[in-house]
Amino acid sequence: MSDARQYFDLPSPFAMKRGGSLQGARIAYETWGSLNAAQDNAVLILTGLSPSAHAASNAEDPSHGWWEGMLGPGKAIDTRRWFVICVNSLGSDKGSTCPASLDPATGETYRLNFPDLSLEDVANAAQALVKSLGIEQLACLIGCSMGGMSALGYMVLHPGGVRTHISVDTAPQAQPFAIAIRSLQREAIRLDPSWHGGQYGDQSYPDIGMSIARKLGVITYRSAMEWNGRFARIRLDPEQREEQPFGFEFQVESYLESHARRFVRTFDPNSYLYLSRASDWFDMAEYGNGNVMEGLQRIRVEQALVIGVSTDILFPLEQQEQIAEGLQAAGAKVEFVALDSPQGHDAFLVDIENYSRAIGGFLARI
Structure with a gap:
């Protein structure tokens, strides 16, 4: 366990979207940089299924993070300018309350008694943390893979809570494949x-x-x-x-x-x-009378960057285009970047040079 890891106690009970609630739940997170006096320089990162909150090294934990090349002083997500928060998803065992945690009601491990988990729950937990830090509006919300779906949930459920958005290799709903x-x-x-x-x-x-x-x-x-x-x-x-x-x-x-x-x-x-099934359940069509595009058009942000990879078979490029079109139709100024990285869905973890150019360029303009 890293010394950099911090914990936020969620409001108790914490209601879950599909029924049930959690008592005494918490989420793990890490931060880089400093929150400015206006509290308007916060960037939140929501992760894929398996990463921890340790996106990059810092003074408390010098070990390399899962997005080491992307985040830090002078990097694409420049921590000299931005106060960066990375949250470990609710339901993940990297420090947050999950099926492997103790149920305070029984003193036993939750296991399958953990309530049904949705990515909206992940989003609501992250938003509760952001609010507790005194941040009314994120300068930017970044979502990667599963975290991109959680980010869409965050924005549709908390209007006005996000100024700009970076969507990375994700989808507005899971496709059959x-x-x-x-x-x-x-x-x-x-x-x-x-x-x-x-x-x-x-x-x-x-x-x-x-x-x-x-x-x-x-x-x-x-x-x-x-x-x-x-x-x-x-x-x-x-x-x-x-x-x-x-x-x-x-x-x-x-x-x-x-x-x-x-x-x-x-x-x-x-x-x-639990996290795998939550990914399957997520569907922006729920917010648009059964229509994905209508659901996306309920999201209000000023600007967005949507990145996809032509070789991604898990979250294909058409789904990135759909997100870009939906956000644009809602009034956002949208940049769409289609990369030809050979690494497929994992490209955002590997092709740091091209992703840095897109993400760093976007952040420099907001």
């Missing part, structure tokens, strides 16, 4: 005999289910072009191959295995299930 992939990931976890209906422990843990779920994710986070370029059909050396029928033979198989092994015990399986 994304839902299908996440459904398979959840199924892999639930069908692992060690999941035990959510009642796993350190001795009996759904390692295999989480490993398969992570591999599926990694496959869809990158593009076929990226896989071809990195691995082609290169085979493992004989001594690297598994001594069993149908064992790993290709380098790409070994890569996925090592990637999964690094992830498996670092993220709570039940939290993964």
